[in-house]
Structure formats: structure tokens, C-alpha cells
Amino acid sequence: MAQELTKKQALARMAVFGAASAAIYAGIFHFAAPITEMFARGGMYAAMPIATVFLVSYVHGGFASNLWTALGITAKTQQKTVQATQTTPTKRPEVRATLNA
Amino acid sequence: MDVALDSLKFIDLTTSSIIFLFIVGFIGGLVSGFIGSGGAFVLTPGMMSLGVPGTVAVASNMCHKFPKALVGAIKRFRYGQVDVKLGLVMAASAGVGVQVGIKIQNAILAAWGQAGSNLYVSLSFVAVLVIVGGYVFYDAMKRPGAKASGPTLAQRLQKIEMWPMITFKTAGVRISMWFTIPVGFATGMLAATIAVGGFIGVPGMIYVLGASGLVASASELVIAFAMGLGGTVNWAMHGMVDIRLTLIILAGSLLGVQLGAIGTTIVREAMIKIVMGSIMLIVAVSRALAVPKYLAELGLVEIPKDAVALMDKASFVIMCAALALGAVIILGSMYKARKAESRQAAYGQA
Numbered sequence: 001m002a003q004e005l006t007k008k009q010a011l012a013r014m015a016v017f018g019a020a021s022a023a024i025y026a027g028i029f030h031f032a033a034p035i036t037e038m039f040a041r042g043g044m045y046a047a048m049p050i051a052t053v054f055l056v057s058y059v060h061g062g063f064a065s066n067l068w069t070a071l072g073i074t075a076k077t078q079q080k081t082v083q084a085t086q087t088t089p090t091k092r093p094e095v096r097a098t099l100n101a
Numbered sequence: 102m103d104v105a106l107d108s109l110k111f112i113d114l115t116t117s118s119i120i121f122l123f124i125v126g127f128i129g130g131l132v133s134g135f136i137g138s139g140g141a142f143v144l145t146p147g148m149m150s151l152g153v154p155g156t157v158a159v160a161s162n163m164c165h166k167f168p169k170a171l172v173g174a175i176k177r178f179r180y181g182q183v184d185v186k187l188g189l190v191m192a193a194s195a196g197v198g199v200q201v202g203i204k205i206q207n208a209i210l211a212a213w214g215q216a217g218s219n220l221y222v223s224l225s226f227v228a229v230l231v232i233v234g235g236y237v238f239y240d241a242m243k244r245p246g247a248k249a250s251g252p253t254l255a256q257r258l259q260k261i262e263m264w265p266m267i268t269f270k271t272a273g274v275r276i277s278m279w280f281t282i283p284v285g286f287a288t289g290m291l292a293a294t295i296a297v298g299g300f301i302g303v304p305g306m307i308y309v310l311g312a313s314g315l316v317a318s319a320s321e322l323v324i325a326f327a328m329g330l331g332g333t334v335n336w337a338m339h340g341m342v343d344i345r346l347t348l349i350i351l352a353g354s355l356l357g358v359q360l361g362a363i364g365t366t367i368v369r370e371a372m373i374k375i376v377m378g379s380i381m382l383i384v385a386v387s388r389a390l391a392v393p394k395y396l397a398e399l400g401l402v403e404i405p406k407d408a409v410a411l412m413d414k415a416s417f418v419i420m421c422a423a424l425a426l427g428a429v430i431i432l433g434s435m436y437k438a439r440k441a442e443s444r445q446a447a448y449g450q451a
Contacts (some may be wrong), residue, residue, distance in 0.1 A: 001272040023347065032345055034104040036111060042340030049164055049342045050333060055166035056351055064356045065176070068363060075180055076442075 006069055014066035021060040025093070103385060112152045113344055119349055121147065125424070126353030130426045131352070134173045134361020136377045138244060138299020139164060139347070140354065142384060143424045145296060146417060160294070160336035161346040167329030169354045174322035176362040182315050187306065191285040195328055198289020206293065216398035223395060225294050226388035231399070233304050235380025239307075241374030244290060255311030271277030272312040273318070284309050285324075293298035297406025300381055301323065307374075312375040315365060361431060367442075368434040376427050382421035390416040 005013065028035055039049045068074070112118070125147050129140020141162055148158035177183050210218045255274075263277035284305035292298030300320045306317035336342060367374065390412045397404045 002227060025352070028348060029345070033106050036344055037104050037106055039337075039344045040110070040340040040342060041107030042338055045340070046334060046342075049337050049344050049347065050330075053164055053168045053346060053351060056348060057172050060352060061168075061172040061355045061359070064172075064359050067356070068359055069317075073360065073363055075363050082327060 005066070005069055007072065010066045010069035014063055014070050017059055017063035017066060021056070021063045024056060024059060107359075108124075110154060110157055111345075114349075115346060118151050121151070122346060123353040125421075126350035127162040127357040128360075128424050128428045129350075130169055130173075130354030130357025131361040131364075131431060132357075132380065132424060133169060133322070133374070134358035135318070135402050136299070136361075136373055137303050137318035137433050138297055138325060139380060139424065139427065141296045141386055142313070143420055144350060146420065152416065153328075153343070153346065156339075156341050157343050157346075158335075160333070160339075160341035162296075163329055163332045164337060164342045164344075164347040165350040165354060167326050169335055169358050170322045170325035170329055171357055173358040174269045174319070176191075176359055177322065177365065180221070180319075180362070180366055181271065182271045182319035182365065183323060184312065184316050184320045185323055186267070187269040187274075187310075187316070188320040189327065190267065190281050190304065191288060191306070191320070192324045192327035193284030194282045195289030195292065195302070195324055198286040198291075198298075198330065198333075199293045199328065200289075201286075202293025203292065206219050206353060213399065216395050220292055220392065220395035220399065223388045225291075227385050227392065229291060229295070230385035230388070231299060231302060234378050234385060236289040236308075237304050237374050238382060240380025241378055243369050244415075254308055258309065259311055267311070269310075272310070273315045276310055279319045281310060285382075288324060289328070298328065300377075303377060308448050311330060314370050315333075318365070318373050318377075325384075330387045338425040364435045365432050367438045368431075372430070372434050376430050377431065378443050380423045380427045383426065387416045387419035387423065390419065 038044060039052070106187055122144075125140070125144055129144055132139035140214065144162045144314075145155075145158045148161065149155055150278075153161070164336050178185070203368050206218060209221050211349045213220075255276075259274065259276050261277060261280075264277055267278050268274055268275045285304060288298040288302035291301045299318075302324055303317045303321050305312075306320065312320070323356070333342070336392055378418075393402065393404050393412060394409045396402045397409060
């Protein structure tokens with residue numbers, strides 16, 4: 001999960017997903033006219049734009065997610081967990097003898 | 102590979118139009134990730150202002166909407182905010198609402214023509230946005246920072262034991278299916294009429310069903326995905342999707358939707374209602390400015406052409422301003438929350 005990555009790991013993933021995303025966009029826009037025409041033929045050709053946006057949402061979505069993590073913009077829930085694990089060892093509960101009379 | 106595109110259907114892309122679509126996509130994504138919907142009301146007229154035919158604009162917008170909603174829903178699911186069951190139950194009745202909405206639209210189009218249809222859309226916009234948006238805004242301002250407890254109406258409805266009762270675990274709600282149906286139906290009706298079903302869906306889930314603002318806005322993304330995918334299959338089978346426009350908007354909105362989703366974990370929950378209420382009320386003003394034009398086209402009032410053109414421009418600018426304001430509130434409150442957090446951390450270390 002991207003949220004658990006360190007900034008360095010996120011940066012590496014961002015580079016991989018970013019390169020893949022750039023390649024997809026470059027490929028599609030290099031052949032923009034024939035692809036647009038083919039994707040708009042209707043009927044069974046409808047599967048093509050739908051499959052393309054699913055692919056882009058995975059690849060470009062992966063890039064976007066890692067970009068925000070690499071920039072240090074992460075969800076608060078993660079920080080709470082980190083804080084909790086850091087502070088727990090410093091405070092130990094006092095051992096008290098109890099009498100069940 | 103020289104293929105000439107049909108110029109009536111596909112526009113020539115310029116650098117400025119690409120930048121415009123990317124930026125609106127990013128801001129629309131940011132707002133969607135935060136409040137569960139938004140962006141579509143600016144994107145469709147925005148594309149049309151670039152010369153894209155209405156049907157291609159609607160289809161291309163819808164084709165970007167469902168993958169964006171999917172990415173946003175997955176992100177917010179990881180934060181424990183999405184009630185998938187609630188989203189799917191709502192989406193089922195919303196599907197019926199969309200079909201009824203389309204039938205009403207077609208009937209109005211047949212009876213009063215394009216101007217009558219536009220007038221109906223604008224009046225629906227104004228009425229729904231003023232009433233629902235006004236209440237959402239009032240509620241957000243009335244109890245700033247208050248914990249989302251079940252509002253009175255929702256609590257009353259939850260007490261009514263009418264078979265079949267459905268339990269939504271993440272939302273923490275147990276309610277009869279018969280109360281989810283009208284909310285979902287109205288969401289679909291609005292989606293078919295003004296393209297933003299979330300303006301009814303999110304407040305409906307909060308005030309009628311009793312979900313929190315966080316869960317309602319996150320679950321709305323599930324509804325948006327289901328409805329968007331269904332709509333896209335329909336439009337794509339008619340060959341109306343311009344994949345270039347879709348991909349440019351998607352490039353911006355996938356960045357925005359994730360940032361908006363992160364924002365929901367950083368800022369206080371009432372901000373969702375504040376952003377939603379503000380956008381709805383400003384968009385209502387924008388659509389109200391479009392009403393005189395359609396009244397004039399129907400011959401019900403007489404307005405000078407210059408005034409109509411001015412109101413038309415003002416309407417579009419105000420609509421863009423609504424989206425921009427939403428983005429500014431989200432980014433501003435995220436920045437403030439981060440700053441307060443780092444200040445607290447500094448105190449802790451000292």
C-alpha cells in the first residue's frame with residue numbers, strides 16, 4: 001500500500017509509474033487521430049476506451065498516489081499510527097500490587 | 102496513419118484547451134475526492150465552450166468520471182470511510198432514477214423544445230441547490246466541529262422496523278430498505294437532470310439515512326463509479342467518447358482526487374459540509390442567471406440580447422468560481438491543519 005511507503009520508496013515507485021504513464025500518454029497522443037476515430041466507432045469498439053481508462057487509472061493513479069507520498073502529503077491516520085508506536089516504549093505502566101480481599 | 106477526424110464531432114486540440122481541461126480536471130478531482138462529487142457541472146459546459154458537441158462533452162466527461170471515482174473510492178476505502186454496501190444499494194435505485202429522469206427530460210423536450218428543456222434543467226438546479234445546499238451550509242455553520250450524530254429525521258426513520266432492514270456496518274446505520282430507495286432514486290434523477298447526483302446523494306445519506314459526512318461523501322464515490330460505468334458503456338456504444346479529452350481530464354483528476362481523499366483525513370469533518378454547501382449555493386446563483394435566457398427563448402419575457410450574453414458569461418464564470426472556491430477551502434484547510442499539527446509536534450518535542 002502506497003501510504004506505508006517511505007518517501008524514498010515512493011519516489012522510486014513514482015518514477016516507474018510516471019514513466020509508464022508518460023509512455024501510455026505519448027503512445028496514444030502520437031496516434032491520436034486513428035485511435036480517437038477507432039474508439040468512437042461504437043458497438044463492440046466501446047470496450048476500447050473503457051479498457052484504456054481502466055489502464056490509465058491504474059498506472060497514472062499509481063503515479064499520482066506516490067507523487068503525494070513523495071511530497072510528504074499523506075493521510076493523518078498513518079501519522080497517528082507512527083506517533084503511537086514511537087511514544088509507547090517511553091511510557092511504561094506502573095506495576096501496582098492489588099489485593100482482592 | 103493519417104486519419105482525418107470528423108470535425109463536427111472532434112475538436113482540434115490547442116495548448117490552451119489542453120491546459121484548461123487539465124486544470125479543471127485537477128480541481129474537479131480534488132473536490133470529488135473530498136465531497137464525493139463535483140467537477141462535472143463545470144467540465145461539461147467547459148468542454149462545450151471549447152466547441153465540443155453536447156453529447157460528446159457529456160460522454161467524454163462520464164468516461165473520465167468513473168475511473169476517477171474508482172481511484173477515489175479505493176483510496177478512501179483504505180482510510181475506512183467507504184460503506185460499499187451502502188454505495189451499491191444506493192446505486193441500484195439510482196439506476197432506476199436515471200432512467201425515469203431521462204424519460205422526463207425527453208417528455209419536456211418533446212413538449213416545449215430545447216429552450217423548455219434547458220429551463221427545466223436550470224430551475225431544477227436552482228430549486229435543489231438552494232434548498233439542499235442551504236440546509237447543508239446552515240447545518241455546517243450551526244454546529245462547527247460537532248461530532249456527526251444521527252440527525253433527528255434519520256434517527257426517527259431508523260426506529261421504524263419495516264422489512265427488509267439493512268445494516269450498513271461502516272456507516273453504523275440499520276435502516277429499512279424502503280428509506281434508501283427514495284434517496285437513491287432522487288440521486289439518479291438529479292444525475293440525469295443536472296449531471297451531479299451527489300448534490301442529493303450525499304445530503305440524503307447524511308440527513309435521511311444517518312451516515313456521517315465522511316462515510317456519505319466516500320460512499321458517493323461508489324455510486325458515481327457504478328453509474329458512471331453504466332453511462333459510459335451506453336455512450337461509448339454510440340461512439341460518442343472522445344478519448345483525447347477523457348485522458349487529458351483524467352490526467353488532472355487522478356492527481357486531484359487522491360489529494361482530496363487525503364484531505365478528508367486531515368481537516369475536521371464539518372469542512373465537507375461547508376465545501377459542499379458553498380459550492381451548491383454559488384452554482385445555484387450561476388444557474389439562476391441562465392433562467393432569463395431560456396424564458397426569453399420561450400417568449401415569456403423580453404430581454405435585450407446584450408444582457409442575455411452578459412448573463413451567460415457571468416453564469417459560466419460564477420460556476421468556475423464555485424469550483425475554484427471549493428478547491429481553495431479544501432487546500433486552505435489542509436494547509437492550516439498541517440500547520441497546526443506541526444506546531445503541536447514542536448510543542449511536544451519542547
